[in-house]
Amino acid sequence: MSCEVIKPDRILQQLAELWKDTARPEADADGDGLLRACAMTLVSFVDDEEDAMALGETLALLMREHPSRSIVVRLREGEDFLESRVFAQCWKPFGHRQQICCEQVEISATMNHLQDVAAVVGPLAVPDLPRLILLRSARIVRAGALRKILRLGDKIIVDSSLPGAPGFGELGALLESGHIAGDLAWTRITELRALIAQVIGDRVPKNIIIEYEGREAGAETRYLEAWLASGLPDTVVRLKGSGGQGTGVPAVVRVDDEITICLTPECAEIEIGQLKQHAPLAVGSADELLNAELKIVVHDEIFERVLNRITA
């Protein structure tokens, strides 16, 4: 087990060297040059058990829309461990000659070094650009160490539908302390919410029933209920579970006796009276959800209102 001394200055020096190396004529075979792109700092906290390849793919896909200095912190149990490495993530957009490259820093550490990690990551953030934290580490949540990493970012993004993720209570506490938070469970229902708003139009329904699969409503279903209830104060919004096994995600939305929206993972079948219509719904892969959430680096009033309603 190694435990190196990590200094931000040294990592920044390594990054500078990396760019020189990447731009060397022999490394740039086509000779069309590289474009260094950076629009934010994205710090991802993950547990060491998480599939490194899947995470790498997600981050690589994100780079196209959100070129960033990406810092991945892998947290593990066990003996004293701390090390870092830097590398570049490059791609060539279709039809373009020039490569676009973003820089990545990976830090592996045991939980006892969380404080050190925070001290390293802070100075590595790109000045004057937004700093976002993607929290996928259940270890941090279990250890109650959320606050230790909050100061590193302008916004923290979680997925409350995942096991071990911060729940509504923790998210509510973040909002109360003035932080900007995003929840991918909320992002996951954006398309559905937009569709419901469009289909309802200017009607003021008396009743809306959200049917979900399973015994317990999942985070998405609860968000949907709270959003409808807060947006339509004169409407009765109810949840109805199918019982048995199920993920708790919304399956059908019924608006009075007039509108039915049946949901499958990729689309919605809408019935308005005699009119039947098929509408595609974005699948919401990990990178698509993050992509949508990274676009928002301000307080999201509607999300906060809905979350407050749930936690009240």
Add this chain to the structure above:
Amino acid sequence: MPLEGLQDPLRFSRKAPPCAVVIYGANGDLTKRKLMPALYRLAFEGRLAPGFAVIGVSRTAMSDDDFRDRMKHSVKKYLEDSPFDENLWLSFAKGLTYIAGDVGQPSSYGELAKHLEGVAAERQTGGNVLFYLSTQPSQYAQIAEGLGSVDLNTPPEGNSDAWRRIVIEKPFGHDLKSAGELNTRLQAVFRESDIYRIDHYLGKETVQNIMAFRFGNGIFEPLWNRTYVDHVQITAAESIGVEGRGAYYQEAGALRDMIQNHLLQVMATVSMEPASSFTSDAVRDERAKLLRAIRIMRPDQVAANSVAGQYGPGRSGSEQVPGFRQETGVDPQSHTDTYAAVTFLVDNWRWSGVPFYIRTGKALPKRVTEIAIQFRTAPLAMFRKATAGAEALPNVLILRIQPEEGISLRFASKRPGSGMQIRPVSMDFNYGSSFGERSPSAYETLLLDAITGDATLYTRQDMVEASWTAVQPILDYWSTQKFDFPNYAAGSWGPAASDEMLARWGHEWRRP
């Protein structure tokens, strides 16, 4: 209007309200290549309301199913950067219907009115209708009057919330007089606020970005005036010739086809004053004011400030290409301008004395549309020796509209080393690499705008007439001239006279 409580402007993309789109010229090229793929793409993105409907109208007899088949074929063929979803198409196609009708037959409008009633009931379009005229321009007024004759220009009785809008494609007249006549006839039927004159250039993301660039940043606007800007060059070059459109092009020419509409609108966007708000009329008021401020040339000024050109045979890349007069459908003695360059001056406080050079042409060396704003040089040539005695290169800000959309700024930098050697370098912003997301096509943007009632990117009557007023003296003068055409070879950057026009001001064209 959707309920306020369910709106989420931070996250929701803009959605269209229920409506029917009636396309006149539904069997034409524009419908196949642009309109239908754009509407399908809007459906693909979930932006159309469930009760959306399209009614195709043209002279060709065909059934609803034939129309659907043709449109499906077109969408598959011309859909760009998007997958084709069979299930979605089936659902979308349910809303497509077709009426065969001659625009000259009064009874055809009655049939359309009846058909629309049925569509409104079946598809729940709320009585909203967008009429899209993708026909010969000479039919615009006739169709508008026909629609008016059966009251299709106004919402149905008892449904005052419904709307009726009409979209027309350029050209809006072929000169100032005919533009005025067309406006008068259209406005006799539709309110000006319901007339949408489409200029697809204004729907391009990068043209819209000019406004974001100018008015969303604090550092450029203070430099955006006669004190700091030396001159502005607007180039819209096509590498291809007229390629089968010879007959149409022969009637139009480069000045009418490009400068009178697209490029003067681009110029207005680059040079207008900031609007008080980003609302349709506020933005269009400023564009119109700028167009009205363009100095109208006297006949004796036209020769020095405009150049007409026509390409002769030449080489495009490694390919030998024919001259314009050798193109199919073109008169071998044609005097049509396939190239036009004009120096415009703007008589207002911001731009007084700053020349705006606009050029456009067919069969030029490459396809490029860009705006280059050349700033004045630094007042003291401190590094004259360092630039080998040459004049210091001025800063140039380039707004690239196509094909590589982006913004570049050229500035001077010291070369590494012990001496003080200065070299120009370019700082580039590339739209494609900074925003990986797909840009909507101009027609997607503009159709959605028309359906949602946002006319910001559409041209208003006073703008059309102001731009015709600016080019009319040139058209008048050119019509009296016998040009020595062809005067440039295909694959070159245009006639020598165009370079001379700038040389008189001490400037030269950029080589994009």
